[in-house]
Each structure stands twice: as structure tokens, then as C-alpha cells.
Amino acid sequence: MSRPRIEDVAARAGTSPITVSRVLREPAKVAPATRARVTAAIAALGYIPNLSASSLASRRSGIVGLLVPTIDNSIFAATVQGLTDAVATAGLQLLLGDFRYSDEGERALVRALVGRQPDALVVVGVVRDRALREMLLGLDIPVIETWDLTTRPVDTVVGFSNREAGAAMARHFMARGRHRLAFVGGRDQRAQARAAGFAAALERAGAPSPVTEIVDGAAIAEGRRAVARILTIAPKTEGVFFSTDMLAVGGLIECQHCNIAVPYQLAIAGLGDQEIGRELTPALTTVRVPAYEIGKNAGEIVLSRLRGDPIGKRVLNLGFSIVERESTQARSAK
Amino acid sequence: MSRPRIEDVAARAGTSPITVSRVLREPAKVAPATRARVTAAIAALGYIPNLSASSLASRRSGIVGLLVPTIDNSIFAATVQGLTDAVATAGLQLLLGDFRYSDEGERALVRALVGRQPDALVVVGVVRDRALREMLLGLDIPVIETWDLTTRPVDTVVGFSNREAGAAMARHFMARGRHRLAFVGGRDQRAQARAAGFAAALERAGAPSPVTEIVDGAAIAEGRRAVARILTIAPKTEGVFFSTDMLAVGGLIECQHCNIAVPYQLAIAGLGDQEIGRELTPALTTVRVPAYEIGKNAGEIVLSRLRGDPIGKRVLNLGFSIVERESTQARSAK
DNA sequence: GGTGGAAATGATAGCGCTACCATCGCAAGC
DNA sequence: GCTTGCGATGGTAGCGCTATCATTTCCACC
Numbered sequence: 001m002s003r004p005r006i007e008d009v010a011a012r013a014g015t016s017p018i019t020v021s022r023v024l025r026e027p028a029k030v031a032p033a034t035r036a037r038v039t040a041a042i043a044a045l046g047y048i049p050n051l052s053a054s055s056l057a058s059r060r061s062g063i064v065g066l067l068v069p070t071i072d073n074s075i076f077a078a079t080v081q082g083l084t085d086a087v088a089t090a091g092l093q094l095l096l097g098d099f100r101y102s103d104e105g106e107r108a109l110v111r112a113l114v115g116r117q118p119d120a121l122v123v124v125g126v127v128r129d130r131a132l133r134e135m136l137l138g139l140d141i142p143v144i145e146t147w148d149l150t151t152r153p154v155d156t157v158v159g160f161s162n163r164e165a166g167a168a169m170a171r172h173f174m175a176r177g178r179h180r181l182a183f184v185g186g187r188d189q190r191a192q193a194r195a196a197g198f199a200a201a202l203e204r205a206g207a208p209s210p211v212t213e214i215v216d217g218a219a220i221a222e223g224r225r226a227v228a229r230i231l232t233i234a235p236k237t238e239g240v241f242f243s244t245d246m247l248a249v250g251g252l253i254e255c256q257h258c259n260i261a262v263p264y265q266l267a268i269a270g271l272g273d274q275e276i277g278r279e280l281t282p283a284l285t286t287v288r289v290p291a292y293e294i295g296k297n298a299g300e301i302v303l304s305r306l307r308g309d310p311i312g313k314r315v316l317n318l319g320f321s322i323v324e325r326e327s328t329q330a331r332s333a334k
Numbered sequence: 335m336s337r338p339r340i341e342d343v344a345a346r347a348g349t350s351p352i353t354v355s356r357v358l359r360e361p362a363k364v365a366p367a368t369r370a371r372v373t374a375a376i377a378a379l380g381y382i383p384n385l386s387a388s389s390l391a392s393r394r395s396g397i398v399g400l401l402v403p404t405i406d407n408s409i410f411a412a413t414v415q416g417l418t419d420a421v422a423t424a425g426l427q428l429l430l431g432d433f434r435y436s437d438e439g440e441r442a443l444v445r446a447l448v449g450r451q452p453d454a455l456v457v458v459g460v461v462r463d464r465a466l467r468e469m470l471l472g473l474d475i476p477v478i479e480t481w482d483l484t485t486r487p488v489d490t491v492v493g494f495s496n497r498e499a500g501a502a503m504a505r506h507f508m509a510r511g512r513h514r515l516a517f518v519g520g521r522d523q524r525a526q527a528r529a530a531g532f533a534a535a536l537e538r539a540g541a542p543s544p545v546t547e548i549v550d551g552a553a554i555a556e557g558r559r560a561v562a563r564i565l566t567i568a569p570k571t572e573g574v575f576f577s578t579d580m581l582a583v584g585g586l587i588e589c590q591h592c593n594i595a596v597p598y599q600l601a602i603a604g605l606g607d608q609e610i611g612r613e614l615t616p617a618l619t620t621v622r623v624p625a626y627e628i629g630k631n632a633g634e635i636v637l638s639r640l641r642g643d644p645i646g647k648r649v650l651n652l653g654f655s656i657v658e659r660e661s662t663q664a665r666s667a668k
Numbered sequence: 669g670g671t672g673g674a675a676a677t678g679a680t681a682g683c684g685c686t687a688c689c690a691t692c693g694c695a696a697g698c
Numbered sequence: 699g700c701t702t703g704c705g706a707t708g709g710t711a712g713c714g715c716t717a718t719c720a721t722t723t724c725c726a727c728c
Contacts, residue, residue: 005715006715006716007714007715015678016678016679017678017714017715017716018677018678018679018715018716019676019677019678021715021716022677022716025716029675030677031675031676031677034676034677046472048445048448048449049714049715050390050714050715051715052386052390052395052713052715053715053716054714054715054716055386056384056386056387056684056685056713056714057714057717058715058716058717059717061386071411071414071415072408072411072412074408077405077406078406080405081406084432093429093446094430095429096428096430097427098418111382112427115382115383115385116386116427117384117385117386135380138380139337219609220609220610220613224613249610249613250613253613253614253615275553275555276554276583276610279554279558279584279587280587281587281591339684339685340684340685340686341684341685349708350707350708351684351685351708352685352686352708353707353708355685355686356706359686363707364706365705365707368706368707383684383685384684384685385685386684386685387683387684387685387713388684388685388686389685389713390683390684390685390686390713390714390715391686391687391713392687392713393686393713
């Protein structure tokens with residue numbers, strides 16, 4: 001016995017297929033008595049609409065495509081959650097794809113997602129590939145970039161300035177009497193923007209330019225290794241800003257192992273406000289970023305666009321804040 | 335200008351739609367010269383096939399539905415990765431849904447996924463709801479349950495025995511001279527199975543039954559609170575087994591705050607072999623579970639089924655192993 | 669009683685693709 | 699020369715749903 005179709009439901013309810021379709025999509029337009037019969041028939045048959053057929057006929061798929069660099073990074077999970085919360089209210093579903101920080105993977109993934117006819121696309125990050133930008137523009141669906149601001153988004157961008165976050169952390173260190181600083185982060189755009197802002201703020205204040213360590217991934221072990229290298233190359237370093245909290249945790253642990261007092265000898269800060277940073281001793285100073293809100297806002301923008309609302313702001317800056325904890329306290333506080 | 339269709343590509347390549355379709359799906363069946371013309375036309379037009387139409391016509395969607403309890407738990411990320419790695423080789427795509435540990439959410443999610451006509455379904459966990467089991471059986475597609483073994487899977491299950499893992503950890507503690515034990519875990523099936531195995535092994539050895547603390551979520555703070563409660567209720571407790579490494583990290587941190595020596599005064603163990611546990615001092619004893627392999631195997635089973643291979647083993651036990659580190663060393667080792 | 673119009677329902681014609689079978693051309697074999 | 703068989707290609711007819719435009723019913727109102 002194959003799966004029931006809308007026609008089977010209609011036959012059982014003594015009505016036509018189109019009425020069943022209406023019960024599913026706009027129940028208010030069907031008389032209560034008919035609606036009840038149809039609903040009963042649906043339940044009795046265990047009917048589940050074929051959404052491929054539906055999206056082919058209606059040209060609306062009910063899918064929001066989401067491109068993330070990686071899913072094993074819990075900070076993006078908050079963004080996914082926010083996006084889900086926002087779009088689920090409208091019955092939209094997320095189609096998630098991770099491109100593992102690879103440009104080629106991103107192109108392939110976009111093709112795969114677009115083939116499913118998403119009603120909108122949300123990207124964690126900014127689309128830099130020129131051809132890809134063109135293609136997304138040509139799709140004629142909302143495309144929301146997130147997690148970093150750009151002055152010329154494909155369509156709309158919601159996030160915060162990673163560059164400004166880096167600069168703010170540099171000023172945070174300097175205000176606490178630390179000027180010989182270092183930066184640790186990955187190769188991705190966001191890390192690079194944080195590094196650039198960090199360096200620029202230092203230069204502007206006349207401080208020495210920071211030692212910069214590029215790492216692969218965001219593992220604790222990478223953070224440890226980076227600190228070890230920094231202390232070899234520049235033993236007088238007074239503070240390190242890590243592009244993520246996990247890297248910073250590695251930094252804290254390495255200092256503990258080498259008997260380097262944090263924050264007195266070396267100050268450490270991360271980004272992301274992950275739980276582990278709050279619980280360690282010393283507690284980790286960090287940049288709190290609006291990960292959940294980014295997803296929520298992106299979802300709300302998607303919904304408003306699908307409703308046909310006029311296009312509002314193209315750049316939505318949700319800001320960030322520095323959460324000061326023990327790991328960057330001023331020496332005088334000793 | 336709207337999106338090009340297969341017909342447009344055919345016209346440009348001077349062939350028929352069906353040939354274009356073949357180039358996309360079984361290129362070997364098309365003459366090289368024709369194939370080249372079609373490929374060029376596809377590239378020139380930026381044609382992306384409409385997979386809704388494709389799946390409607392072919393009755394194969396190229397989608398594998400994946401149900402996870404939550405995505406913000408990095409240990410499932412490894413399973414997702416393994417599954418992706420396995421099915422991507424066959425051009426299949428994952429449609430991910432998280433039901434946030436809610437039964438109602440699970441039912442709704444299954445309906446949403448099934449509507450997209452997945453070629454197979456992978457579930458993290460075991461489907462317990464009777465009606466849901468029936469429905470999945472009726473779908474006539476492979477359904478792979480994972481992460482816990484059951485003697486009567488809907489179809490096929492791949493994982494390890496959580497109950498046995500709990501029992502093994504109980505024996506691990508007892509072999510190191512600890513018999514007054516406690517268990518900390520959530521309400522989910524897997525945690526409950528670990529708790530049951532843990533308690534059963536203790537009972538069998540004639541040890542006192544364990545103090546059990548139920549927590550919500552897997553946060554570090556929950557682990558801290560649980561240890562604090564356990565030490566109030568049963569101050570003589572000699573060891574605690576946490577259902578996840580994150581909870582165990584909370585346990586370690588709480589002990590550090592309260593000046594309880596680990597492992598001398600209290601031994602601590604977790605499950606999951608997360609990086610953080612390796613890096614802390616004392617390093618965390620844990621149960622290493624084959625998270626990635628579970629996904630990989632599930633994917634391979636899906637592929638073999640879709641190829642039409644006969645159904646093999648219905649229960650695939652991938653086992654686990656205990657990784658002993660400092661946090662559960664015997665007292666004599668002091 | 670006739671008219672207008674809203675509410676409820678239905679008939680028809682695709683959406684863009686692929687399964688199925690038919691057709692065509694050509695080399696091999698007798 | 700004619701058949702056989704195979705590789706390459708195409709025509710036709712849906713897949714299961716919904717957009718669009720009827721059609722029907724029935725009540726309000728003059």
C-alpha cells in the first residue's frame with residue numbers, strides 16, 4: 001500500500017482535492033463542517049502532504065537555506081537556534097549546510113541548496129566570492145549575511161563589527177596598563193577582522209604592533225601551542241587576545257602549566273562568552289556577541305521580506321560588549 | 335528573467351530535455367560530444383536543476399532526514415559529520431531537524447521531514463513512541479536509530495550499550511577501591527540507561543546503591559550544583575560518574591572551589607571524551623564513545639540499503655572504551 | 669421577487685522534471 | 699543484403715500538488 005495522496009483524502013471526505021489543500025493551507029476559507037470531515041480523513045489515512053509537489057506547484061518551498069562554516073562550533077549553534085525560533089512560527093524549515101570553511105565547498109553547497117528552491121538564504125559570514133555574489137543576487141530571494149558587517153552586503157547583513165570588537169579589546173588591555181600585546185586566531189574572515197581592528201587600535205595609540213599567531217581550528221590545544229610560541233618569540237608580552245573563548249581557555253591552561261600568573265604576568269581574553277570561560281579560575285574576560293539575536297533577527301528579516309514588506313535597513317549592527325572578569329585585571333589590582 | 339529550465343538548456347545545446355537530464359544523472363550514457371555541448375549550455379545559463387520537480391518525478395529526493403535531540407551539543411556534531419561524510423559521496427544531502435528532547439517536537443518534526451520525501455531517516459536515539467514507530471515502519475524507507483542499542487529496532491540500530499557503559503564505569507570505580515558512588519545525568523533515555531547500568535553493576539557487587547542526581551541540560555553549572563548536593567546528602571561519596579563530560583567538568587570545578595582533592599578525596603568521571611577533559615588538571619577519566627563512527631556507519635547502511643542490498647545485521651554494536659586519566663586514580667597511587 | 673455580492677467549492681491546467689518505451693543509426697555476423 | 703543487437707536519443711505521459719478562474723449557493727437588501 002503506497003502513501004495516501006490528497007485525492008484519497010478528498011474521496012474519503014467527500015470533497016475535492018483543492019478543498020483538502022485549502023484545509024491544509026488556509027483553513028479559515030473552508031466551512032467548519034467540511035473542515036472537520038477533511039481533518040478526520042487526514043487523520044484516518046495518516047496523510048502527509050508531499051512537499052515536493054507542493055513546492056513545485058506553488059513555487060514556495062517553505063525552506064530557509066542556512067550556510068554555516070561548521071556545525072561543531074557551539075557558538076553558531078546559538079545563531080541556528082535563534083533562526084529556528086524565528087522562522088518556525090511561520091512554518092518554515094531550515095535546510096542546513098556546512099561548508100567547512102572551504103570556498104569550493106561553499107559554492108557546491110549553494111548549488112545544492114538552491115536546487116531545493118529555498119524561499120530565503122541565510123549565510124553565517126559574508127559572501128566574498130564575486131561569482132557567488134552575482135549568482136545569489138540573481139536568485140531573487142532574500143539573502144541575509146550574518147556575523148560580520150560589510151558596507152556592501154549582497155542584500156542585507158546583520159551582525160556586529162569584528163574589527164571594532166578587536167579594537168575595543170585592544171583599548172581594554174591598554175586601559176589596564178598593558179601595551180605589549182598579542183593576537184591569536186584562525187584564517188577565517190572574522191578572525192582576520194578582529195586581528196586588524198586589534199592592531200589598528202594599538203597603532204593609533206602608539207603601542208607596539210601585536211605579535212600575531214595564526215592557528216588552524218579552534219581547539220584548546222591550538223591555544224596552548226600559540227601561547228607557548230608567543231612567550232618564546234616575545235617573552236615580554238603582557239596580554240593576549242584570542243579570537244575565540246576555546247583558544248583562550250587553551251591559553252589559560254598553558255599558563256597554569258608553565259606557572260605564569262594570569263592576569264598578573266599575562267592577561268588573557270577571548271570572544272564568545274562561552275560557559276567554560278565563566279567557570280574557570282581565573283574567570284575569562286571575553287567579548288559577548290549577540291549570537292542568538294543574530295539568528296533571531298535574520299529570521300525576522302526573512303519573514304518580513306516574504307510577507308512583502310519594503311526593504312528596511314541593509315546593515316543591522318547588533319553590537320557587542322566586553323565582559324571583564326579576572327583574566328585581564330590591572331596589575332595594580334593585585 | 336526567471337530561472338532557466340531544463341528545456342532552455344536543451345534548446346541551447348540543440349538536444350532534448352531528457353538528454354540534459356541524463357547528462358546530469360548518468361553522464362556515461364550520453365555521447366561525449368553531446369555531453370560537452372550540454373555541459374557548456376548548463377554553465378552558460380547558470381542552470382541549477384529544480385530538485386522539487388526532480389524528486390516528484392523520480393520519487394527519489396536525495397535527502398536523508400536526520401533527527402537529533404539538540405544541535406548545541408558538540409558530541410552529536412561528530413555523528414552529523416560522520417553521516418555527512420558517508421552520504422555526501424552519493425550526492426545525498428542531510429535535512430537536519432532538532433526536536434529539543436520533546437516528544438511532541440519529535441512527532442511534528444517527523445511529519446515535516448517525511449513531507450520532504452526523504453530517501454532514508456536517521457534518528458539520534460531510539461524511537462519509543464509506539465504510534466511513531468508504526469508510522470516510520472509504514473514509510474517503507476530505511477530508518478536507522480543510533481547512539482543506543484535496543485533489541486527491537488524499528489529497522490536497524492547502530493550504537494553502543496549505554497547501560498553497559500554505565501556498568502563498566504561502576505566496575506572501574508570499584509576496581510580502584512571506591513564503592514560509595516553517585517551518578518549525575520539528565521532525563522533522556524541515554525542518561526537513564528547509563529544510570530541503570532551503573533546501579534545494576536554496583537548492586538551485583540554488593541556495593542551500596544548510588545546517589546542519583548537528575549539535572550536539566552548538560553551545562554557546567556549543573557554539574558557543579560549536582561556535586562554540591564551530593565556532598566551534602568552523602569558526604570562520604572567516593573566517586574561520581576557524570577553522564578557527560580561537560581557535567582563532569584562542572585564537578586571538577588566545584589571540587590576545586592571547595593578544596594576537595596580529586597581523585598584522592600573524590601573521583602570523577604565523565605562520558606564523551608571531549609577535548610576540555612583532556613586538558614584540565616586533573617585530567618578527566620571518561621568513556622570514549624564512537625560518535626563519528628556511529629554517523630559514518632549509519633550513512634553506509636543507508637547507502638547500502640538504497641543500493642538495494644539485502645538487509646544485514648539489525649543491531650550493530652560499535653562498543654566504547656574507558657579512558658583512564660588522573661581523575662579516578664586509586665588512592666594508593668597518591 | 670429580483671438583484672448583488674460574499675462565502676464555499678470545484679474544474680482545469682500546469683509547475684519542471686524523469687520513467688518508460690520507442691526510434692534511429694550503425695557495426696557485426698551470417 | 700538482411701538481420702540482430704546495442705548505443706544514443708527522443709516523445710509521451712505523468713509525479714502530486716496549487717494558481718486561476720469559474721460556478722454554485724444563499725442571504726441581505728431594496
